[in-house]
Amino acid sequence: MTIRLLLADDQALVRGALAALLDLEPDLEVVAQVGRGDEVVASARDARADVALLDVEMPGLDGIGAAAALRRTYPDCRSLIVTTFGRPGYLRRALDAGASGFVVKDTPAEQLADAVRRVHAGLRVVDPDLAVESLTVGESPLTERERDVLLHAADGGTVAEIAKAAFLSEGTVRNYLSSAIGKTGARTRAEAVRIAQDNGWL
Structure with a gap:
């Protein structure tokens, strides 16, 4: 079975590179690409995406907000945060928002593809170094x-x-x-x- 992917990143070059890498996998197909967080839900629904790969920092709505919107309005599509910004607070907020995984952009291609498969299978995937750092830093003290x-x-x-x-x-x-x-x-x-x-x- 082919896993249908949506890529959301405001940098077209990054989107293109991710799409090229993931399309090399026989069981993965990029079916939609958007450059704004507020386009994620409609595009995921229109393309019948199974997994959305979301950057954190995007115009319109950030990736964490987009993950929350997907969970709320289109739960058939799971979300995986793929970001340059591997900050522990982002990880906690993303998981609280309903993201199924959180990895950084320098993750090797085969590991990223595996993360997509695991998220699609209903598992949770978290960058191990970031998980440790998140536990060390703790929750945000801010209201x-x-x-x-x-x-x-x-x-x-x-x-x-x-x-x-x-x-x-x-x-x-x-x-x-x-x-x-x-x-x-x-x-x-x-x-x-x-x-x-x-x-x-x-």
């Missing part, structure tokens, strides 16, 4: 609101701009920023953003 405020802060906005974007008062934004700085062990909000990004908490 959902602190995470949202840090995401807005990552764009370099002022407290007033963050408050407007997040529909919060300026005092509340300051409180969330202060809490996030403390929880990440940072000295400044810029450092808190960097630490949270490095750990995949944002």
